[in-house]
Amino acid sequence: MIYTKNRYSDTLIHQLLTIGGEYPMILENRRYDICYVANYLRKSRAESMEDxxxxxxxxxxxxxKNGFKYVEYIEVGTSDSIDMRPKISKLLKEVEDGIYDAVCVVEYDRLGRGDLGEQDRIKKAFQKSETLxxxxxxxxxxxxxxxxxxxxxKGFFARQEYKMITKRLRQGKVVGAxxxxxxxxxxxxxxxxxxxRDKYNEKGLVVNDERLPIYREMIEKALSxxxxxxxxxxxxxxxxxxxxxxxxxAITIYRxxxxxxxxxxxxxxxTRGSGHKHKRPNAKNYEAIPKSEWTIVENCHEAVKTKEEHDRIVAVLSSRKKIPTRSRKQSHVFTGLVKCAKCGHILxxxxVDGNAYVRPCWYTDPLGNKCKNSGILSxxxxxxxxxxxxxxxxxxxxxxEPVDSQQSDRIKVEISELENLLQKYKKALETVNDAYELGDYNREEWQTRKRKWQKLIGQTENELYEMGKIYQSDRSVTDEERKQNLxxxxKNIRTMTDHVQRNDLYKTVIESIVYLREGNTIDVKIDFK
Known part of the structure; x- marks a missing residue:
């Protein structure tokens, strides 16, 4: 099929660009021979599959109608970035290779509403191959x-429209939350x-009663x-x-x-920013916001676990993170429990010949010094x-008298150390800000140093938040519960033969075994729960 177009007068062009209106196809001396085309379809955020x-x-x-032979490219996605839209990425590569005479779209901006760099990338692909x-x-x-x-x-107006839509969506999401x-x-x-079924929560969540027993099973097992x-x-x-x-x-259950x-x-x-692998060049870096700055709305829907259960689960999972991955397999009675008194690492x-041994500690510090805590028969x-x-x-x-948990005492010390560290970081940030005001740093140096201390402050605040949960969970265990656990x-530890069960039983009463051996002198201290 042959199409031709005429040139416009300068006056008409000025009027069209000013009002942004469409102009009809007018004949020109130049001819376009179109036979093979690609149809590109993309569902935008506000559209349905019917659209x-x-x-x-x-x-x-x-x-x-025009006798074109066509191939379809259908993309269901909402990103403005080409790299996050696989169909348009593939199409642009084939356009650059000159495979098609033209690409058909319902509107020009369907190809992309990204920033100037993205739009320039699209234009160059079509210009280089002379594809329409x-x-x-x-x-x-x-x-x-x-x-x-x-x-x-057209690209400018499409980009402005996209930015306005995403801004309104973000605002709507924040307000809605x-x-x-x-x-x-x-x-x-x-x-x-x-x-x-008969449960309804407008713009909110309701519990699926068939799934609830499965979730509660996860909770009960995690607590045990x-x-x-x-x-x-x-x-x-x-x-x-x-x-x-x-x-x-495991990661799905954990989450x-x-x-x-x-x-x-x-x-x-x-969070703020983008953590996507193919994020836009101008996108802000991903950053976790301290929990103290989160927006939390209570009593929005039916709860399926209690605060006490949640805190205890967090404490259990946090303690498991400190155990090396290989030690979590529970191969022996004391797997994940024996801690070196010198360096604090899990042994x-x-x-050996059917007997279990606690290995010597060969941890090496950053200066190359070895721990050398001797081993022992299990x-x-x-x-x-x-x-x-x-x-x-x-x-x-x-x-x-009430018997305080040794674990609680140790956590209190860690919380105190973190609080002191947090104050040091905040003071360092104040010093950086003061130095900038006095002209000691230029703006770029100041922003770099400020981000460094803000990141450390956020990380420390998050650690304090988690440690506070663990402390409250540990304090909720009564002396009577400790007595019953003991x-x-x-009653059962001597009769059990399965290593995994015995390991689980030990973990109901002790947090860790702090072990030290120097020659024939053995010193063992136990951190009880």
Missing amino acids: LEKHRMILTELCI IITPDKIYDLNNDIDDTYADL RRGDWTNGIPAFPYVYQRY GISTQKIAESLNQRGIFTRRGNYWS LLVDETHLGQIISNK TLHL DALEEIVLKEISKYQSEIINSS IIFL
Whole structure:
């Protein structure tokens, strides 16, 4: 099919660019031979799949009417970045290779509403290969000065419209979250959006009663010390899969366990910037916002776990993070429990001729100094530990005074150290700001140093928040509960033969075994829960 266009007068061009209106195809001496085209369809954020189908019908009729042979590229996505839209990325590569005579779109801005760099990238691909852009109203030849200028104008207005839409969406999301509306995408398991059977929560979440027992099983197992990997394996083995029919994974279980949405809350303002692998060049760097600055709205929907349960789970999972990955397999009775008194690192165990040994500590500090805490036979260490546990039980039973958890005392010390560190960081930030005001730094140096201290302050505040949760969780364990745990422990520890079960039982009463051996002198201190 042959298309031709005429040149406009300078006066008409000025009028068209001023009002931004469409102009009809007018004949020109230049001819375009169009046979092979690509139809590019993209669903924008505000559109439905029905809208996409209507656009597809328009382009299909356009091709049939003009005798074009066409290939379809359908993209369902909302990003303005080319790198985050695989279909347009592939199409531009084929356009650069000169595969098509033209690309058909319902509107010029369907190709992209990105920044000037993105739009220039699109234009260069079409100009280099002399590929046309066809809409139902107009043909764009970007090697023609008039069309090139007009395309720039269309791109400018499209970009401004996109920025306004995204700004309103962000504002709407923030306002909605503060009203208690759910604005965070697909709800976390076991919730659904708005309605489940006879339950209804306008713009909010409701509990799926069929999924709730599965979630509560996760909670109960996590509270009993079972790892997220074991929980996932148990569900998968019984044919209980995720909402999408996939296998559960340890990371999915972990995220559900620590998600505070399950407390009936909606939390916003947790991060800023983009952490995407292919983020736009002008996008702000991803940054986690300190928990003290989060926006938290309470009582937005039905809670499926208590605050006490949540804090205890966070404490359990945080303690597991301190144990080396290989030590979490629970291969031996003391796996993940024996801590070096010299350097604080977890000691590993190994088998020699059927006997389990605690390995010597060979941790090397940054200066190359080795720890060299000697090892011990696991059975010998266990006899010492059992005597200490029996002694501790007697002290609790015979004492009329409350027995504070050693774990709580240690956490209080860590909290105090973090608070002191936080004050130092805040003072350093004040010093940097003062130095900038006095002219000691230029603006770029000041911003670099300021970001450094702000990041450290945020990280320390987050650590304090987590440590506070762990402390409160530990304080919630009563002396009576400790006594009962010790009774159960001493009643069963000698008769159990399975290493995993014995390891779990030890973890109900002790936090860690602080071990030191120098020659024949052995010193063991136990941090009780």
